[in-house]
Amino acid sequence: MARLLTIPQPPDAALGPAQRKFNQLQKQLDGARQKLQAWDDALPPFAAAFAQQVAPLRAEALALRRAVATQLDAWLAEPKGWTAGERAVMRDIACNLAQEALADAALSTAERAHWKALHDRHADLALDRAQALELQRLKAALAAHTGLDLEDEDFASPDELFRHVRAQLDQQQADAEAEAAARKARRKPTAAQLRRQAQQEAAQAQTQQTLREVFRKLASALHPDRAPDAEEAARRTALMQRVNAAYAAEDLLALLGLQLEVEQIDAQHLRRASEAQIQHFNAVLQEQLDELRAELKQRAAQFCAQFELNPEREPEPARLAPLLTQAQAAWRGEVFLAGRDLDALRERDKAKRWIKRMRAEARPEGW
DSSP: OOOOOOOOOOTTSOOOHHHHHHHHHHHHHHHHHHHHHHHHHHHHHHHHHHHHHTHHHHHHHHHHHHHHHHHHHHHHHSSSSOOHHHHHHHHHHHHHHHHHHHTOTTOOHHHHHHHHHHHHHHOSSOHHHHHHHHHHHHHHHHHHHHOOOOTTOOOSSHHHHHHHHHHHHHHHHHHHHHHHHHHHHHSOOOHHHHHHHHHHHHHHHHHHHHHHHHHHHHHHHTOGGGOSSHHHHHHHHHHHHHHHHHHHTTOHHHHHHHHHHTTSOOHHHHHTSOHHHHHHHHHHHHHHHHHHHHHHHHHHHHHHHHTTOOOSSOOOGGGOHHHHHHHHHHHHHHHHHHHHHHHHTSSHHHHHHHHHHHHHHTOOTTO
16 A cells, blocks of 8 residues: 655644645545545445345335235226225325336336336326326426526437436536636736736646656656566556556656655655645645545445435445345335235225225325
8 A cells, every 4th residue: 555645744843834735635535545445345245245135125025016016906907896085095006106116127128018008007197198298397397497498309208308408507607617718818917817827837837847757767767677577577567557647647646656655755855845836736636635525425326326225324335234234124124014015905805994094194105
């Protein structure tokens, strides 16, 4: 593991604000990288445990719920024996369960047709018509909210609509930024702006020069042809691949880190960098940290979506075991409830009591 690149505290003076910020950002980046690695390490064992302990319960629960829908469909096919209110309850639940089944991406074409037909037998609106109306409502709402003209646009799905709206909004933002940049370019810069620009250009030029110098030193020290044996040549080749990647990306901080790793420099070299250089480094570090934090949030969201989890707070890769236990308990409960409901629907008298209970419980939409 690479050593952390931080500026050491001198014995007779304090670090400057930019130097302290540099160290703080380096530690935060190191923590974010470790957390990202923790996600990489934690996901495979969690996925394996989920497949073994939770997925069978989920499959059993969904199969029982589909059996409930099939039993309701059979009762609804009988012309007599049910009141209008009882039929309404059974139709609503059967339609919701059919839609739940249709959300399964693994359904075959024949299974999809079966559940669509079951839904349409009992729904006030056929599924295709209901989805078309919902898409129109969503399009009107987005047009009103964003001010975009979507009137003559046709979309096959909500996802396609959202992608189109996102692209249009991104284009609007890009056009606005380009116009703002053009207006700024037309304005004569102030003396203070000219000074800041000159300082930035000087810092960037110094960074570019340092970039080339560090790369040349690393390339000279790590040339595989100068290695004493094959093992060392392989180590140098791997390091040079990292050096080349960092140089291509103009990532001076990564190159300095590699110098520290191969002991070409010590952290005292960094302490002698100018204030302008350190401030430039800090801007780069902050950008990297923001990107890493965004990636960590995306990892957590993808994890929850993949395993259909809805934790109270953002999951931590070091604490996934309780989520597995909770998911197992939740699906075990769904198996119990769906099995109980299916048993209650096997006989007419019990089914009537079940319908009465459904009315009283007023289960949320989706069941």
